[in-house]
Amino acid sequence: MTNMRATFCESAPLSRRAMLTGAGALFAWAHAPRIASAAGARDPRLVVIILRGALDGLSAVGPVGDPDYIGLHGEIALSATGPDAARPLDSFFALNPGMPTLHRLFATKQATIFHAVATPYRERSHFDGQDVLESGLPGVGRTTSGWLNRALAALPAGQPIRSRGGLGVGVATPLALRGPAPVVGWAPQALQPAGEDLGRRMIDLYRHTDPALAEALARGLEIDRLASREMGDEKGSRGGMNSVAGMAQAARGAARLLAAPDGPRVAALAFDGWDTHANEGGPRGRLAQLLSGLDGAFGEFEKGLGDKWRDTVIVTITEFGRTARINGTTGTDHGTATVAFLAGGAVAGGRVIADWPGLKSHQLHENRDLRPTTDLRAMLKGVLGDHLGLGAATLAGSVFPESATVKPVTGLLT
Amino acid sequence: MLGRIYAQPDRAQGLAALEELARHPSTARHIATKFARHFVADEPPPALVERLARSFRDTGGDLKALAETLVASPEAWSAPPTKLRTPYEFLIATARMTGRAPINAGPILGGLASLGQPLWAPAGPNGFADTAAAWVSPEGMKARLDLSWQVASRIQDMSDPAELLDKVAGAAASPVTRQALERAESRQQALAMLLMSPEAQRR
Known part of the structure; x- marks a missing residue:
């Protein structure tokens, strides 16, 4: 399923579906490589944050305008009103109150949110889902390199972004950044305690x-x-890199390294702990706390990158989403589509990009999950194309093999 | 022993006393108890201890015979795995399970110290405790959890932890453990759980 109809959800919810068909015409898919943008004035910084365990997109960014939302997500659903009101994004979506920084970035057009996105993976194994997410392959299969590394390797030799190598944050570099291009590792603490x-x-x-x-x-x-x-x-940070303090610490260190004139330009890090089968919580609780940690990391990147922030894109992705209905332990189980975040000064933000599939039983994937309407690779290709200057052929070749039908979403960056 | 007079001169006096000490029934029972406690249980079955003590007495303290008696004893095989691997045993097992022998001794030495068994440096002359009860401590288990995560989070290309469970525990692998590994949120987490599982911690 490729998405040819991504649209901006800034209009009233009633007209959403109606405008989708026409909105496709807004997008002139980039067929021509845009090497110039990377080689020109911009000295890009790219950070990829991987949320391992599968983020519940429906509790991170709630479709509060969807009449079926509360019935499915029950007591952990976000609400546009009340004491723990979610932060409004547009007339349809609202952000988990644990993310004030992302909300501010969104309001100042420095953050874009994709909803109902998924990788091509359609099963529900974390291990395989993470492999697909990070390898960039069209299906399950073990590999030793990831899409971000292969993107670096595909850049012309001599470009600083390639020659300075990638930065793997944490004791092990995420698969997305492993591969032929040089990578340097940095961990905020040599000995990470186990997470909660x-x-x-x-x-x-x-x-x-x-x-x-x-x-x-x-x-x-x-x-x-x-x-x-x-x-x-x-x-x-006693809780390790996955605690609120640990996420901030990792981001703070990575931001300094990325801001250094002779430092790396591309970084990848992974935060664990998003597998919220029980007591997930909505506007408060476990997930909200994790989201506040991620939000704090965004803030640290913004602060630490200084004037490089305007050339920065932070991509936040997860292996899949979670069930639309809550389970018997007030949590959610492995699902399919979810959200992805783009944050940074280089993001043409202030938009939720979603071809909203609806939440009625027949609209759900297998009558249980948010149905994916945007291929995550379309978003990633859009970022890599416009930020690093990689052409469509490269993106559909070595970076995301066998993905020629998945067109990059253009216009994501300033 | 006490109250006896050893009339031998010089060195022979000491040897005579040691020899009698070695042949004393209490010594046989003491050695048998320590032996069975190390291999079988903190409170080993009395029948097993008695059989080992007899072996020790009958063979004049032949440790090989003692070991063979243990191996031939049904209690050694039927007793539930209630012993906890000592930090040393745990670290060696971890290196073997992950197929990653340390290139230098540093990490293992550091691990031993952080888990409460610094190499050759027990707190007292009686050595490190040889009971599970002493090692199943809150701080010890927390330290093992941290160490398991530190090991697992560093491993990039690992095999399926559930398959590794089969290799490690075979038929003794619990379905509960298997399910927990399969439900882990990442392979790294599954490996850390395998290292912490009763199958890997108990013996």
Whole structure:
């Protein structure tokens, strides 16, 4: 399914579907390479943030104007009104209140949100979904290189963005940035403590198999939380790179490296913990806290990149979305379409780009998930094409193999 | 022993005392208990301890015979895996499971220290504890969790952790563990869970 009809959701919701067909004409798909834009005045910075575990797009960016939304997403649905009101984006979508920075960037036209996007992967395995998301391959298959690295490798030799290499943030470089082009790794802390989600999962496993280990680990984590609360942040981000403080710390460091005149221009990092099967929370709770961590990372990038921010695009993507209906544990299970964020001074922002599929039973993918109407690769190609100057043939060749039918979304950048 | 007078001169006196000490039934029971506690359970089955003690006595303290008696004992095989791998055993097992032998000893030494078993440096002359009860501690389990994550998050091209569970635990792999690994949100997380699973922690 390729999306030829992406549109800007700035109009009233009633006319949304009606305008979609015509809106396709607004897009003149770029067939000509635009090398000039990268080689010219702009010295681009590109950051790719991967959210591992599958972000619930319907709780991050709520279609509050869709009459079927609340019925499906129940108590974790975002609401345009009330004490925990979501932040309005347009007349149809609203942003999780945990993301004030992204909302400000959106309001100042420095952020664009894609909704109902998905990779070509249609099963529900995190492992395979992450492989497809990061490898850029059209389907499941293990590989040793990712689309971002191959994009770098495809640039003409001698371009600073290529010669300075990629920056892999964290103890392991995400697959998206691994491959033939040189990559340097940097981790905010050499020894990352395990995140809360891993601890939670182990305690759950022990409760079923080994109660003594469950009790010991639960007490160990509890005292650690207590120490963290009482001693503050003395030991750095105790929750690792996936805690709110850890995300900010990683972004702060990466921003400094990217801002350095002789530093790398392209970075990739991954935040884990988005697999919210239980107690997901809506405007408050676990997901909102994770989103606030991501939001804080956006803020750190903006601050740390300084005057390079205007040449920056931060791409935030996840392997797939989550079920439209909440489950019996007030969470959501593995789904299909979700959201993607573009933030940065180089983004022609202030828009939610979505060919909204609707949330009625027959409109859902397999009667359970938000149906994908935009191929995530169309967005990524649009960014890589306009920001790095890669041509359509390269993008459909080595970067995203066998994707000639997936046309880049143009006009995403200033 | 106590109250006995050893009349031998010089060195022979000490040797005579040690020899009698070695042949004392309490020594056999002590060695048998330590042996069974290390390999089988913190509170080993009395029948097993008795059989090992007899072996020790009957062979004049032959440790090979003692080991063979243990291996031939049904209790050694039927006892549930209640022992917790010591930090040393855990780190060695982790290196083997991930197929990544350390290039230098630094990480292993650092891991041993952070898990509470610094190499050859126990807090007292009686050495490190050999009971699961001593190692199943809140701070110890938290440290193992962090270390498992640090190991797993560094590995880029790993095989399927659920397949690795089969290799590691075979028929002893619990379906609950398998399901938990398959539901992990990333391969790295699944590998960390495998390293922390009862199958990998207990023995």
